[in-house]
Amino acid sequence: MAEFFGPLVSAFALPFMARALVVLLALSLVAGIVGVLVNLRSLEFISDGLTHSVFPGIAIGFVWGGREGLFVGAMVAAILAAIVLTLITRRAVSGDAAIAIVFTAMFSIGILVVSRQTNYAGQLEQLLFGRLLTVTTAEVAQTLTICAIALLLVGLTLKQQVFRAFDRTALAAAGYRPLLLDLVLNIAIALVVVAASSAVGNLLVLAVLIVPGAVARLITVRLWLLFPLAAVFAALCAWVGLAVGYEASVTAGIDLPSGATVVLVLVAGYLLVLVGRLAVDRMRRPASAVPAAGAQPETVAT
Amino acid sequence: MGYFEKALFAAAVIGALSGLVGTLVLLRRRTFFAQALTHATFPGAVAAALLGVSIPLGAAVAAAVIVMIMTLLGRVRRQGSQVASGIMLTAGFALGVLLQALNPSLPVHVESYLVGSILTVTDGDVILAATVLGVAVLVAVLFGKEILFSTFDRTGFRAAGYREWPIELLTLVLITATVVTAMPAVGAILAIALIAAPAAAARLVVRTAAGIVVLAPLIGAGSGIIGVLLSRSLDVAAGPAIALTAAACFLLALGVRSLGARVRGVHAPGRAGLRLES
Numbered sequence: 001m002a003e004f005f006g007p008l009v010s011a012f013a014l015p016f017m018a019r020a021l022v023v024l025l026a027l028s029l030v031a032g033i034v035g036v037l038v039n040l041r042s043l044e045f046i047s048d049g050l051t052h053s054v055f056p057g058i059a060i061g062f063v064w065g066g067r068e069g070l071f072v073g074a075m076v077a078a079i080l081a082a083i084v085l086t087l088i089t090r091r092a093v094s095g096d097a098a099i100a101i102v103f104t105a106m107f108s109i110g111i112l113v114v115s116r117q118t119n120y121a122g123q124l125e126q127l128l129f130g131r132l133l134t135v136t137t138a139e140v141a142q143t144l145t146i147c148a149i150a151l152l153l154v155g156l157t158l159k160q161q162v163f164r165a166f167d168r169t170a171l172a173a174a175g176y177r178p179l180l181l182d183l184v185l186n187i188a189i190a191l192v193v194v195a196a197s198s199a200v201g202n203l204l205v206l207a208v209l210i211v212p213g214a215v216a217r218l219i220t221v222r223l224w225l226l227f228p229l230a231a232v233f234a235a236l237c238a239w240v241g242l243a244v245g246y247e248a249s250v251t252a253g254i255d256l257p258s259g260a261t262v263v264l265v266l267v268a269g270y271l272l273v274l275v276g277r278l279a280v281d282r283m284r285r286p287a288s289a290v291p292a293a294g295a296q297p298e299t300v301a302t
Numbered sequence: 303m304g305y306f307e308k309a310l311f312a313a314a315v316i317g318a319l320s321g322l323v324g325t326l327v328l329l330r331r332r333t334f335f336a337q338a339l340t341h342a343t344f345p346g347a348v349a350a351a352l353l354g355v356s357i358p359l360g361a362a363v364a365a366a367v368i369v370m371i372m373t374l375l376g377r378v379r380r381q382g383s384q385v386a387s388g389i390m391l392t393a394g395f396a397l398g399v400l401l402q403a404l405n406p407s408l409p410v411h412v413e414s415y416l417v418g419s420i421l422t423v424t425d426g427d428v429i430l431a432a433t434v435l436g437v438a439v440l441v442a443v444l445f446g447k448e449i450l451f452s453t454f455d456r457t458g459f460r461a462a463g464y465r466e467w468p469i470e471l472l473t474l475v476l477i478t479a480t481v482v483t484a485m486p487a488v489g490a491i492l493a494i495a496l497i498a499a500p501a502a503a504a505r506l507v508v509r510t511a512a513g514i515v516v517l518a519p520l521i522g523a524g525s526g527i528i529g530v531l532l533s534r535s536l537d538v539a540a541g542p543a544i545a546l547t548a549a550a551c552f553l554l555a556l557g558v559r560s561l562g563a564r565v566r567g568v569h570a571p572g573r574a575g576l577r578l579e580s
Contacts, residue, residue: 039385042382042384042385044334044384044385044387044388045333045334045337045384045387045388047388048334048337048388048391052491096331096333096334097327097328097333097498097499097501097502098502099333100333100337100494100495100497100498100499101495101498101499101502101548101549101552104491104492104494104495104498104499104545104548104549105495105545105546105549107491107542107545108491108492108495108541108542108543108545108546108549109542109546111417111491111539111541111542112538112539112542112543112546115538115539115542116538129399203392203395203396203399206388206391206392207392207393207396210385210388210389210392211388211389211392214381214385214388214389217380217381217385218378218380218381221380254404255403255404256400256403256404257399257400257403259396259399260396260397260399260400260403261400263392263393263395263396264393264396264397264400266392267389267392267393267396270389274375274378277378278378281379
């Protein structure tokens with residue numbers, strides 16, 4: 001028993017592993033709230049667009065002010081992209097094509113800026129995959145602060161956000177402003193992307209925003225259970241993923257990229273839950289012919 | 303043919319193909335699906351390089367598997383196509399990164415995969431793209447009516463006695479083939495730009511579906527050629543130049559349309575008067 005569970009604990013005695021775990025646990029909390037809303041509102045594509053749109057900010061910031069400029073640039077680009085994407089999905093001819101055009105254009109600007117620099121490849125790779133194991137204490141503090149702001153933004157409007165996800169017309173009729181709510185949620189997603197992009201990379205942020213929410217939807221139909229379930233699932237996978245990556249490099253000598261490992265553990269967890277869900281559904285069907293009605297928001301046109 | 307002329311030709315062919323198939327993607331709302339495909343075929347490309355077979359073949363096999371999984375996932379209760387696309391996108395890309403990190407000597411790199419390098423396209427890439435373009439045009443001519451019918455009125459299409467899955471399969475195969483053939487030459491991000499922007503721009507300025515199908519490939523090919531020329535004269539990377547040209551076309555179309563709406567709105571009586579005179 002001890003030799004199986006030992007690595008799950010002992011690895012995190014190392015300070016760099018502990019820092020990585022702290023960052024990922026903060027992101028798990030974010031996944032529990034923002035990620036569930038992303039799932040309920042079907043904002044997966046906007047989230048993907050935001051992760052790409054941050055890139056020109058990082059590139060311009062880096063050229064202009066070095067490592068400090070990087071963060072400011074990312075923040076400006078993220079908030080700008082969140083505003084543009086919110087407005088464009090509301091007004092433009094066809095939402096998802098407009099999202100694609102905006103993020104590919106912004107990403108292209110980033111590439112143009114970076115391609116004039118010498119360490120072009122390094123920048124892009126770091127943005128995509130982060131440096132989970134070389135995060136500094138200052139970066140941990142930065143990530144925690146921005147995640148807290150994002151959580152605060154969404155937490156304060158959580159009730160309205162859920163209302164918005166299920167019935168936009170009723171929300172507007174009740175006197176709330178859907179546009180404002182959309183803007184708050186998209187800015188929160190953008191903040192999470194910025195907070196995490198230097199530490200864990202875009203790929204992992206996107207997985208954390210998308211996968212735990214989907215898992216929670218598979219497990220339960222009770223709305224308020226979605227939030228804790230998604231957070232716990234994300235935290236568990238982050239923990240196991242980091243430990244697996246550590247074990248592989250220490251005992252087997254295989255150098256697994258930590259971000260990708262955590263993503264794959266998340267997806268493996270999703271598949272496990274999916275198979276379990278389908279099996280349970282199959283067993284239950286003969287007993288109760290009526291499918292359980294539960295958290296099933298209308299397909300929201302974004 | 304020099305490398306530059308070949309790049310121009312490749313840009314035109316891929317632009318036209320993406321514009322044509324992009325119309326399908328736009329009207330059937332499959333942009334996120336296409337985006338997920340571009341990222342999720344990465345492990346296929348890496349595995350193909352690992353096994354020493356042709357990279358587009360590996361990507362095509364991966365794409366077929368991914369489309370199948372996404373279709374199944376999309377049918378699970380409380381999951382849907384957006385979730386399926388999102389999960390396949392992250393899972394596929396992570397798997398590709400892992401495979402690549404385990405075999406660092408492989409010639410498939412993330413940067414070139416995302417951005418592409420049109421100046422180094424091979425004859426094979428160009429021939430493949432031209433073949434797919436030919437097939438796409440053939441499909442548009444032969445089945446265009448059925449595809450449009452099922453896209454705009456699914457219920458009516460079924461009620462008229464057609465079956466839906468052959469059309470769905472046909473469009474999925476076309477989208478997948480386009481993504482797979484366009485990507486080695488132009489990269490994942492650019493492929494999406496070329497698929498989304500020309501069709502969206504055409505939709506803004508033309509009113510009929512047939513008009514969009516004709517105009518979108520022209521805009522796509524034009525963006526490709528202008529982008530490659532701009533990249534040479536301004537000394538910047540070709541991929542982003544093409545993507546930005548396509549985005550500029552969309553902005554231009556947006557401007558033309560709002561200008562047109564304004565002119566019509568303000569001068570409507572005057573135009574009526576003109577018409578009476580003529």
